[in-house]
Amino acid sequence: MVIDINTNENFRIPQRKGTYLLIINILRYIEIKVGSLGIVKLEPGIYIYVGSALAPGGLQARILRHLRKEKKIHWHIDYLLASDDVRILYIAYLVYPKKLESTITSELISLGLKPGWYRFGSTDTKDPSHLLRLPNERDLGGILKILKDKGWIIKPTI
DSSP states (O other), X not given: OOOOTTTOXXXXXXXXXXXXXXXXXXXXXXEEEEGGGEEEEEOSEEEEEEXXXXXXXXXXXXXXXXXXSSOOOOSHHHHHHTSTTEEEEEEXXXXXXXXXXXXXXXXXXXXXXXXXXXXXXXXXXXXXXXEEEOSOGGGHHHHHXXXXXXXXXXXXXX
């Protein structure tokens, strides 16, 4: 999916540094080769990927890159998003100039999310994973409300 930020006023994303979440739905059981992690096996369900966007272009460049299907595979999440059985439901972001991935991952785990696959997206940290699974899909609304209450900007992608 490509969203044209020039024509969609509701989907403008700042070009500032920050932390973002991709709330994704894995439609069916998948097995994919993910770089140095090898074969990753994921059950269907709702997952949240935690990432940071500290390079030039910031949040806008990173999030729009993730929304494109055609791209060079670079990060663990790229392998997952290339699957036809994966949909990004929402993006969420916080503008902040420092890396918050570990803090956000810990907060999400404290809310009941579970690591989706050991070391996925987190090989540069001590975190168990930056791909977290929501054990009960019915809890997504509550998680989105908590994020919004904490100042996250949340945008649906479909």
